[in-house]
Amino acid sequence: MSKTFLLAFGILLTILSSVTGLVLIPNWQFQSLKPVVKADGRRYPEAYFGDQDKGRGVYIAQGCIYCHTQQVRMKGYGADIRRGWGTRRSVPRDYLEDRPHQLGTMRTGPDLASIGARQPSESWHALHLYNPQLTSPGSVMPRYNYFFDEVKRGQMPPAEAIRLPGNGHGDVTHILPNERGRQLIAYLKRLNQSFPLPEANQ
Amino acid sequence: MVTESSSAAAASLGALSTPEIEARVQVDRSSKQVIVLYWGAALFWLTFASIAGIITSIKLHNPGFLGGIEWLTFGRMRAVHWDTAIYGFGGVAASGTLLWLQARLCQVRMPYTKLLIAGGLVFNVGILLGVIGIFMGQSTGVETLEFPLWAMPFLVVPYVFIVIANFTMYFQKKTTHTYVSQWYLMAVTVWFPVLVLSAEACTNLGAVDGVAQAIANWWYGHNVVGLFATPTGIAAAYYLIPKVIGKPIHSYHLSLLGFWANAIFYNWAGTHHLTGGPLPAWTITLGVVGSMMMFIPVITIGINHHMTMVGSFHLLKTSPTLRFAVMGSMMYTFASFQGSLESLRSHQEITHFTHYTIGHVHLGMYGFFAPLMFAMIYYAMPRLMNREWSSARLIRIHFWCTLIGTAIYGGAMCYAGIRQGMMMNDPSVPFLNIVQFTVPYLQLRTLGGVILLAGTVAFLINFVRIVTPHKFTWASPTMLDTDRDWKDILKAEKGAEAAQ
Numbered sequence: 001m002s003k004t005f006l007l008a009f010g011i012l013l014t015i016l017s018s019v020t021g022l023v024l025i026p027n028w029q030f031q032s033l034k035p036v037v038k039a040d041g042r043r044y045p046e047a048y049f050g051d052q053d054k055g056r057g058v059y060i061a062q063g064c065i066y067c068h069t070q071q072v073r074m075k076g077y078g079a080d081i082r083r084g085w086g087t088r089r090s091v092p093r094d095y096l097e098d099r100p101h102q103l104g105t106m107r108t109g110p111d112l113a114s115i116g117a118r119q120p121s122e123s124w125h126a127l128h129l130y131n132p133q134l135t136s137p138g139s140v141m142p143r144y145n146y147f148f149d150e151v152k153r154g155q156m157p158p159a160e161a162i163r164l165p166g167n168g169h170g171d172v173t174h175i176l177p178n179e180r181g182r183q184l185i186a187y188l189k190r191l192n193q194s195f196p197l198p199e200a201n202q
Numbered sequence: 203m204v205t206e207s208s209s210a211a212a213a214s215l216g217a218l219s220t221p222e223i224e225a226r227v228q229v230d231r232s233s234k235q236v237i238v239l240y241w242g243a244a245l246f247w248l249t250f251a252s253i254a255g256i257i258t259s260i261k262l263h264n265p266g267f268l269g270g271i272e273w274l275t276f277g278r279m280r281a282v283h284w285d286t287a288i289y290g291f292g293g294v295a296a297s298g299t300l301l302w303l304q305a306r307l308c309q310v311r312m313p314y315t316k317l318l319i320a321g322g323l324v325f326n327v328g329i330l331l332g333v334i335g336i337f338m339g340q341s342t343g344v345e346t347l348e349f350p351l352w353a354m355p356f357l358v359v360p361y362v363f364i365v366i367a368n369f370t371m372y373f374q375k376k377t378t379h380t381y382v383s384q385w386y387l388m389a390v391t392v393w394f395p396v397l398v399l400s401a402e403a404c405t406n407l408g409a410v411d412g413v414a415q416a417i418a419n420w421w422y423g424h425n426v427v428g429l430f431a432t433p434t435g436i437a438a439a440y441y442l443i444p445k446v447i448g449k450p451i452h453s454y455h456l457s458l459l460g461f462w463a464n465a466i467f468y469n470w471a472g473t474h475h476l477t478g479g480p481l482p483a484w485t486i487t488l489g490v491v492g493s494m495m496m497f498i499p500v501i502t503i504g505i506n507h508h509m510t511m512v513g514s515f516h517l518l519k520t521s522p523t524l525r526f527a528v529m530g531s532m533m534y535t536f537a538s539f540q541g542s543l544e545s546l547r548s549h550q551e552i553t554h555f556t557h558y559t560i561g562h563v564h565l566g567m568y569g570f571f572a573p574l575m576f577a578m579i580y581y582a583m584p585r586l587m588n589r590e591w592s593s594a595r596l597i598r599i600h601f602w603c604t605l606i607g608t609a610i611y612g613g614a615m616c617y618a619g620i621r622q623g624m625m626m627n628d629p630s631v632p633f634l635n636i637v638q639f640t641v642p643y644l645q646l647r648t649l650g651g652v653i654l655l656a657g658t659v660a661f662l663i664n665f666v667r668i669v670t671p672h673k674f675t676w677a678s679p680t681m682l683d684t685d686r687d688w689k690d691i692l693k694a695e696k697g698a699e700a701a702q
């Protein structure tokens with residue numbers, strides 16, 4: 001009997017020690033991390049709000065994480081920076097507002113940590129999300145056409161509608177992001193780790 | 203050739219004395235309904251997860267396939283695939299194995315069977331609800347813990363029943379010593395609840411913040427495989443290999459060393475999923491050290507399993523259980539070596555974000571864990587049902603599909619992943635060229651998946667036949683080198699009807 005308790009206790013100890021060592025201690029180490037105040041008085045990282053925040057929810061609900069990371073590796077380790085995915089490596093402070101984190105582990109598509117800096121054009125994102133083949137022929141990214149209202153041939157496109165390249169796409173000549181489409185694009189535009197944090201150069 | 207069913211169990215028990223046989227039959231009888239429910243459900247989820255996996259796989263080389271439909275989008279199919287594979291197939295098959303093995307090894311009747319049946323049903327409903335939640339877009343967004351929080355009680359509460367039943371059997375055990383497999387089973391029942399509850403608390407309930415959440419996430423993601431699926435698989439191998447060949451395990455001392463080394467080092471390995479990420483370097487270093495130290499338990503467990511087999515390899519020709527068990531234990535050694543090497547920073551620089559990881563996962567889950575669950579089912583079902591497997595041909599199909607499918611899947615993904623990673627680290631290669639390079643290998647993976655599914659279907663047919671009541675069965679266990687088939691049973695049944 002006492003042997004059994006020893007066994008169970010030993011087993012429990014192995015897991016409690018690893019959760020303490022790997023999760024609780026780093027968490028405690030991060031407690032002192034605070035956002036920095038930039039020259040213009042705004043904080044980095046800023047809290048998500050409004051459309052950006054809702055767009056983050058859309059990103060999660062669509063499972064973009066299974067093809068895209070949001071973490072740039074340091075110079076000399078892989079080619080993340082040379083590919084233009086960021087100007088510096090990512091550090092813990094970049095993620096203070098990310099609940100849950102969307103670091104990701106697969107790069108079926110490019111890293112998106114700084115996609116807002118790399119690709120600021122809303123109409124590019126709209127076309128790409130509507131059908132990735134329009135901007136990136138041969139891509140394996142799914143189409144997210146349900147984030148867009150379509151304007152059919154012969155209909156009068158609203159002023160802010162985005163024209164599809166060439167002769168349109170089947171029946172459709174223009175698209176217009178719907179509410180979730182706008183939110184997702186707002187979120188993508190906000191993803192930007194270019195602010196130089198001192199600890200990223202160490 | 204074909205006999206009426208009552209003698210089958212006795213025939214397969216061989217040289218034991220009558221009271222001993224009677225005691226085992228009692229133990230098996232007490233657990234029959236529970237175990238058939240758990241394993242049947244596990245096979246359902248395996249089929250479901252495989253179909254979801256194939257759809258996911260096709261979407262990666264043909265993004266237009268079922269495209270533009272929100273609930274079937276890649277990101278949701280992929281989450282559904284992983285959650286049904288791990289919790290539906292892995293969790294339910296492992297729980298059945300745990301309960302059956304513990305009852306057998308303790309030589310006690312299974313307690314609380316009604317509770318366990320109710321728990322099994324609730325657990326499966328929980329997975330179904332979780333899947334619906336993901337399809338509806340309610341994933342938590344935490345990889346490996348995607349099920350919406352409201353589905354979690356359905357999964358946690360039944361597990362408490364399993365833990366209680368397991369400890370009850372252990373404390374009532376009629377044997378004087380504890381077999382190696384039982385250490386692993388005890389460990390699983392302690393680890394799994396602690397794992398799930400701490401991981402949910404740290405991620406979805408927000409007990410820790412920022413990148414510490416990412417560590418909690420992968421501490422869990424790694425451990426749910428290493429502290430749940432793996433120990434159950436090892437326990438099954440430790441039980442089945444000596445049992446089928448009729449020799450004791452190679453070395454008791456090695457198994458003790460293997461157990462504790464596994465328990466201590468595996469726990470720390472999870473952060474290798476975050477190599478190069480925005481974390482303090484020491485957390486990753488710990489993960490790499492933990493992964494490298496895993497060579498110790500892997501080698502000791504490997505010696506124990508493989509050395510026990512020495513001199514008995516000819517039995518692989520005939521015994522279905524042994525064939526799957528040996529495939530599983532060999533792939534355990536292989537996938538673990540691969541995993542330890544994979545954790546090195548220089549290796550991760552290339553393969554970390556690529557299909558290589560996916561190749562490794564499936565070599566482990568479909569090469570090691572799944573075959574050991576299959577071996578367990580092949581061994582136990584005839585004893586539970588008092589009936590033999592209806593068709594040797596279907597078992598052979600199942601085996602070869604599992605082996606060939608896993609090899610194609612693992613080979614294609616690991617090779618493509620290395621090339622993909624090397625191209626990604628060369629900024630002069632345009633990204634879309636890399637995407638295009640992987641497409642033929644992704645197609646090959648779909649082929650591998652279809653072969654695996656074909657094997658699963660063969661197994662499912664055999665499983666359905668062994669649980670449906672029929673009058674006739676074989677007088678001896680169904681061996682792989684025979685031509686036994688279902689139609690012989692049907693013929694015998696027809697003959698009997700005609701005679702009446």
Ligand code: HEM
Pocket residue numbers: 066106108251252253255256258259262280283284287288291292559560563564567568572647648650651652654655
């Ligand atoms: C017919 C069989 C199967 C097929 C076709 C298949 C296919 C896939 C695909 C396409 C992915 C996503 C890869 C990506 O995102 O690039 C995946 C991931 C995964 N599969 Fe499977 N799968 C199969 C069976 C299984 C089984 C039986 C298990 C476990 C018992 C399993 C466990 C996993 C896990 C854990 C992942 C996530 C890996 C990670 O995130 O690192 N799969 N599978």
